[in-house]
Amino acid sequence: MEEIPVKVAVRIRPLLSKEILHNHQVCVRLVPNAKQVIIGKDHVFTFDFVFGKNSTQEEVYAVCIKPLLVSLTEGYNATVFAYGQTGSGKTYTIGGDHIASVAVDERGIIPRAIQELFQHISEHCNINFRVKVSYIEVYKEELRDLLDLETSVKELHIREDEKGNTGRISAVKFGILGLSFYCC
């Protein structure tokens, strides 16, 4: 069978203090020893990776991202994006907050991946690496280049497929944070 190059991980975040204060309840459960979650009473969903509320940044990185970093240094491209409702934990997981304001253990994917990539490059001075990075946010209907906030949103486009489908986003509280590395 052809291997699908896209893998999907789901991460359940813990309730925030304000949610506990308002007596919100957890409605998602992990199925032990299966990569599945149950929403509500009996809606079961299967993923490539499942992380519970006590999962650490290190665990998410080691399981999902480290293998990509290895391929990246061998010349393959890799893209990681976090997808979910506002407040679901995209920025926390991808590590998009200002690095100085985040404790080392709490650092997300971006600072870990960048550190490991440049560590690898510095240990292989006999190889020429060229690294290009893009860091894009899709929010509502707009694409934003987070490395160049001066770029007008109008200059960034969602590409269409051959049928003209753009996969445009209609939900309001919705965001994607993506990081792509190209190594050549």
Ligand SMILES: Nc1ncnc2c1ncn2[C@@H]1O[C@H](COP(=O)(O)OP(=O)(O)O)[C@@H](O)[C@H]1O
């Ligand atoms: N796995 C987690 N563990 C602890 N706190 C988390 C976790 N994921 C998210 N949070 C907290 O939840 C809140 C919302 O997360 P955030 O990453 O800002 O959401 P989003 O970027 O999807 O809107 C933040 O206060 C964040 O620190």
Ligand SMILES: [Mg+2]
């Ligand atoms: Mg965010």
